[in-house]
Every structure is written in C-alpha cells, then in structure tokens.
Amino acid sequence: MNQQQALQQTFEHARSCFPSLGDTYNGHPVLFFDNSAGAQVSRFVIDRVTDYYIHRNAQKGTIFKRTADMQQVIVEARQLAADLIGAAGHEEIAFGQNATNFFHLFAHHLGRDLTAGDHIIITEADHHANVNPWLELAERGIRVHVWNVDEYGSLDMQQFRELLELGPKVVAAGWASNATGTVHPMKEIARLAHEAGALVVADGVQAASHLPMDVKEADVDFAAFSTYKIFGPHMGFGYFNRGRLERLDGWKIQKELGQDAYFFEVGSQNHEGIEGFIGSMEYLAQLTRDAEGNGLSLSGTPFDEAAPGRRGTAGAMHFAQLYEQQLTAHFLERLQAVSGVILYGRPADDPSARLPVFAFNIEGIETDALGRALDEAGVEARTGNYLAISLMERLAGPFGGGALRISLVHYNTIEEIDRFFGILESALQKLK
Ligand SMILES: Cc1ncc(COP(=O)(O)O)c(C=O)c1O
Known part of the structure; x- marks a missing residue:
C-alpha cells in the first residue's frame, strides 16, 4: 500500500x-x-458524555468520590488540550463557553494594563471574535489599528512592520482564516511582535481543526480554541502562557487566588462537555494508532518522540x-x-x-x-x-x-x- x-x-x-x-x-x-x-x-465523544452522566455528574468543591472523579477528569481534559496544542501542561489551559468569550477575557485582562494612547493591532483577516473585544478598548482611548490584507486575503507583512514601529502593547491575529483557508505565518508574526515588545493573542480556532498546533514553537502568549470545531462538544478553551501571565498587572492583583490558568474557569463549567472533549482526543489517539497500523509513520516529525498524549493527538x-x-x-x-x-x-x-x-x-x-x-x-x-x-x-x-x-x-x-x-x-x- x-x-x-x-x-x-x-x-x-x-x-x-x-x-x-x-x-x-x-x-x-x-x-x-x-x-x-x-x-x-465521533462515537468516542457520545460515549464519554453518556458515561459522565452515569458516573461523574457532580459539582466541584467537596470531598465525595463522584466529585473527586469529576475533578480528575477536568484535569485530564486540560492536559489533553495542552497536548493537542503543545502547551507546557494542564496549568496553561482553561475551559470555557467558547473562543469568543476567551477573546473578551484576554481583552479585559490585558486591557487593565493599558492606558489611553497605547496601541493595539488587530487584523482585517480575522473572525470578529478576535476583533470586537479589542475595538471596545478604543472607548477608553486605546488606539486600535487594523492590519490589512492583500487582494488574496494574505496579511501584508510590510504594513505589519510599519505598524510595529508604533510600539503596540498587543497584537491580536488569526492563525488561519475561516473564510479563505489561508494559513497566516503565526511564528513570524509572534517573533516580530515580541521584538517590538507586544504580547500576541492568537485565534487558533480554525487552524486547530486541520493542522498539528504548537503554541510553544510559534511562541504566542495567549490563544483561544473551539472544542466543537475539533470534533468535540460546544465549548472552548484558552491557552495562557504562564510566564507571560506574570507580566500582567491585572493578573498580579489576582495572583494570591491561584497561579494557574484554570483560575479563568470562572463559575460552574460544562462538565459533560469537558468529558466529551476527552472523547474527541481519544478519537485522535485511535486515529494515530490506525494510521500507524496502515503503515504511515510519524518518524521525522516532532511528534514521534513526544509524550503519549501529544503523540496521539x-x-x-x-x-x-x-x-x-x-x-x-x-x-x-x-x-x-x-x-x-x-x-x-x-x-x-x-x-x-x-x-x-x-x-x-x-x-x-x-x-x-x-x-x-x-x-x-x-x-x-x-x-x-x-x-x-x-x-x-x-x-x-x-x-x-x-x-x-x-x-x-x-x-x-x-x-x-x-x-x-x-x-x-x-x-x-x-x-x-
Ligand atoms: C476563526 C474563528 N475564530 C473564532 C470563532 C468563534 O468561535 P466560538 O464560536 O468558539 O466563539 C470562529 C467560529 O466560526 C472562527 O472560525
């Protein structure tokens, strides 16, 4: 074959x-x-959600076994999300309602450190989930600049370099377009943005359903994903680079409450969805085994020697x-x-x-x-x-x-x- x-x-x-x-x-x-x-x-998701309702349907924050089992599942799910996107570990992941909510949350927390006259870059290529939360900051005098595309919908890198000369505090950009399917050079975007002193908020939603992701390799600071576009239930998750979190004044105020990203899982979560997400990652792990069983190989890719969770997803x-x-x-x-x-x-x-x-x-x-x-x-x-x-x-x-x-x-x-x-x-x- x-x-x-x-x-x-x-x-x-x-x-x-x-x-x-x-x-x-x-x-x-x-x-x-x-x-x-x-x-x-897939069936993996449907079975996991059913299993949750039978064995782990509970609220967090107390001592009986059903709760403990449910809480363990949430950590397992965060770890699998981290594996999928190449985050350092479950501490860098928070689940939530959807990606849009995470962009609002990033804009809120990053926005606390911004003052009138500060600059932010958004793109003409993005889904408005990663546009509108930043435009809202303009109401506080923050200068929001739109980075344009060329006639093919590709981001104009020359204009980006010019915008970076303003010394922006944040660059909010999409990893891939949900309209044209164009993959944007996120690693290059993050490198240039960091050189200019900006934090990078990436929209990983579209790329994650098609490509192996690596948030560490691309070196983005914050990113959001939709689980329902990666073969799972209707939810989202956020990636928070722990080292960069420390830079945020707003975050320092909250720090005594906990240093991990799951501090951002505010209020009760969609536990059944989170367990269903594990099913979607089990499906991917099975896919890898099937591919290898059919003679396909990961050798020569960064995933071959990776830990099992990363390798499978x-x-x-x-x-x-x-x-x-x-x-x-x-x-x-x-x-x-x-x-x-x-x-x-x-x-x-x-x-x-x-x-x-x-x-x-x-x-x-x-x-x-x-x-x-x-x-x-x-x-x-x-x-x-x-x-x-x-x-x-x-x-x-x-x-x-x-x-x-x-x-x-x-x-x-x-x-x-x-x-x-x-x-x-x-x-x-x-x-x-
Ligand atoms: C590129 C992109 N970003 C963000 C979103 C919004 O995601 P969510 O529905 O999880 O908020 C979508 C949804 O279509 C999308 O395609």
Missing part, C-alpha cells in the same frame, strides 16, 4: 466513527460541508493535514473547471498554505439561492460572511460581502467532492 492508499484507508475508517455522517435529507445522503462552523462528533493532526492536502488539491482542480467561479484567497492553482476551506461566488448567480438549491440536494454548506466581516467585505464586496463556503475536514472524501460538483452543476443549470 502506498502513502496515498494508506491515508485513504485510515480516513475512511475514521469517517465510520461519526454516526451523523450517514444521515440523509430529502432522500439524499448528506454532504456535511460546514465544518469550519463546527464539526461532527498532534500525530493524528499531522496525518489529517497530509490527507487534507489531497482533498484540497482535488477540490481546487474541480473548482477551476466551473465557469464564472470567483474563488477568494489564494488562487486555485496555488494550493500552498491553504486549508480545505473554499469561499467562492459564481458570476450571475445569487449566492443564497445557490445555497438553498444545494441544501435541497443534501449539501450542508454556509453562505454569508462567517463573521469574517471585514475580510469578506474587502474580497467579496460586489456580492454584498458574502460567498458560498465549502469547508472540509479529514472525514470528508474525494467521492463526496465529486458528488458535490455533480450537484453544483445541476443547481447552476436550474438557476441560470
């Missing part, structure tokens, strides 16, 4: 772990292509990235043959640094009408701006700042892509 076949076999099996992917709608097998908004969950994302490159190349090849197509982000003949996330319009076709026609045939795909509001206004202005988005992950298949293009062709014939 060559590498391509081994990847196909591994991910065909991975797909069979997701009961919802066998659904039908209107008599059609569903094509679930809205993964950038939220992915489906990030290792799976390494294989997922390889497989997704096949999906990306195939999708772009088929898309190029569609007449009148306008693809946003990198051009179709340049799949480099792009995730299998494709926002596009078709000349002369109303996007929502196309979305509805696809829905009737079982294609679950999103139209609109996906809250990458500024980016889509910039790229897709003539279409009202919106586009159809097909977003794939590792459980999607080449066969699904081919089926989609057949459905698209029929829909376009009807709409023209």
Whole structure:
C-alpha cells in the first residue's frame, strides 16, 4: 500500500466513527460541508458524555468520590488540550463557553494594563471574535489599528512592520482564516511582535481543526480554541502562557487566588462537555494508532518522540493535514473547471498554505439561492460572511460581502467532492 492508499484507508475508517455522517435529507445522503462552523462528533465523544452522566455528574468543591472523579477528569481534559496544542501542561489551559468569550477575557485582562494612547493591532483577516473585544478598548482611548490584507486575503507583512514601529502593547491575529483557508505565518508574526515588545493573542480556532498546533514553537502568549470545531462538544478553551501571565498587572492583583490558568474557569463549567472533549482526543489517539497500523509513520516529525498524549493527538493532526492536502488539491482542480467561479484567497492553482476551506461566488448567480438549491440536494454548506466581516467585505464586496463556503475536514472524501460538483452543476443549470 502506498502513502496515498494508506491515508485513504485510515480516513475512511475514521469517517465510520461519526454516526451523523450517514444521515440523509430529502432522500439524499448528506454532504456535511460546514465544518469550519463546527464539526461532527465521533462515537468516542457520545460515549464519554453518556458515561459522565452515569458516573461523574457532580459539582466541584467537596470531598465525595463522584466529585473527586469529576475533578480528575477536568484535569485530564486540560492536559489533553495542552497536548493537542503543545502547551507546557494542564496549568496553561482553561475551559470555557467558547473562543469568543476567551477573546473578551484576554481583552479585559490585558486591557487593565493599558492606558489611553497605547496601541493595539488587530487584523482585517480575522473572525470578529478576535476583533470586537479589542475595538471596545478604543472607548477608553486605546488606539486600535487594523492590519490589512492583500487582494488574496494574505496579511501584508510590510504594513505589519510599519505598524510595529508604533510600539503596540498587543497584537491580536488569526492563525488561519475561516473564510479563505489561508494559513497566516503565526511564528513570524509572534517573533516580530515580541521584538517590538507586544504580547500576541492568537485565534487558533480554525487552524486547530486541520493542522498539528504548537503554541510553544510559534511562541504566542495567549490563544483561544473551539472544542466543537475539533470534533468535540460546544465549548472552548484558552491557552495562557504562564510566564507571560506574570507580566500582567491585572493578573498580579489576582495572583494570591491561584497561579494557574484554570483560575479563568470562572463559575460552574460544562462538565459533560469537558468529558466529551476527552472523547474527541481519544478519537485522535485511535486515529494515530490506525494510521500507524496502515503503515504511515510519524518518524521525522516532532511528534514521534513526544509524550503519549501529544503523540496521539498532534500525530493524528499531522496525518489529517497530509490527507487534507489531497482533498484540497482535488477540490481546487474541480473548482477551476466551473465557469464564472470567483474563488477568494489564494488562487486555485496555488494550493500552498491553504486549508480545505473554499469561499467562492459564481458570476450571475445569487449566492443564497445557490445555497438553498444545494441544501435541497443534501449539501450542508454556509453562505454569508462567517463573521469574517471585514475580510469578506474587502474580497467579496460586489456580492454584498458574502460567498458560498465549502469547508472540509479529514472525514470528508474525494467521492463526496465529486458528488458535490455533480450537484453544483445541476443547481447552476436550474438557476441560470
Ligand atoms: C476563526 C474563528 N475564530 C473564532 C470563532 C468563534 O468561535 P466560538 O464560536 O468558539 O466563539 C470562529 C467560529 O466560526 C472562527 O472560525
């Protein structure tokens, strides 16, 4: 079996772990292509949530066994989140409602150390989850600067260097775009930002469902992730670089209450979701074992010699990235043959640094009408701006700042892509 076949076999099996992917709608097998908004969950997650309700459903903060077991599970889940993204350990992770809440929390805590006239950089490429919390600081006289993209939705590094000369205190930037699938050079962004004395708040939400993440290697200071986009329940978690936390005056005031990131898990948490998240990481660990059983190897990657938790989770994302490159190349090849197509982000003949996330319009076709026609045939795909509001206004202005988005992950298949293009062709014939 060559590498391509081994990847196909591994991910065909991975797909069979997701009961919802066998659904039908209107008599059609569903094509679930809205993964950038939220992915489906595997049996591992469903079983873990059920198990939680039977054996560990309790409130924290007392001594009986059910509570102790539940608390242990939360630490285990934080450790797995740390493993997935390459954090130092569970002390650097806090769970919470979603990524957006973490960006508000970062802006609140970092904002306590800022005064009128201080500078912050946000980007035109970001989901507004990592834009609006910073814009709110402008009300206190903090100067918020927008770092722009070029015509392909890539961040303009020259403009970044110029903005850094202002001596900003914070740079808030996305790791990958949820609209164009463009992967931004986060390591380079963090290096330049740190040289200028700024802290870096990264939006890791989109990248984490497609790539092995390494927050230490990229050297970001704070980051937020959505568990429901990494095959888990509807929640999020934050990464807090412990060394950098110490720099915050606001944090120093709170310090006697505890030094770990989970201080930020304020109030009661979604315990069933947190245990479900463990299921999503167990699924990834199983995926790594399956891939290796099929002859794929982690040798030569940073994950081969890593501790088991990191090896299992990030290792799976390494294989997922390889497989997704096949999906990306195939999708772009088929898309190029569609007449009148306008693809946003990198051009179709340049799949480099792009995730299998494709926002596009078709000349002369109303996007929502196309979305509805696809829905009737079982294609679950999103139209609109996906809250990458500024980016889509910039790229897709003539279409009202919106586009159809097909977003794939590792459980999607080449066969699904081919089926989609057949459905698209029929829909376009009807709409023209
Ligand atoms: C890049 C990006 N950042 C942030 C968010 C918001 O995440 P959450 O729903 O967890 O707040 C999304 C959701 O689509 C996203 O794609």
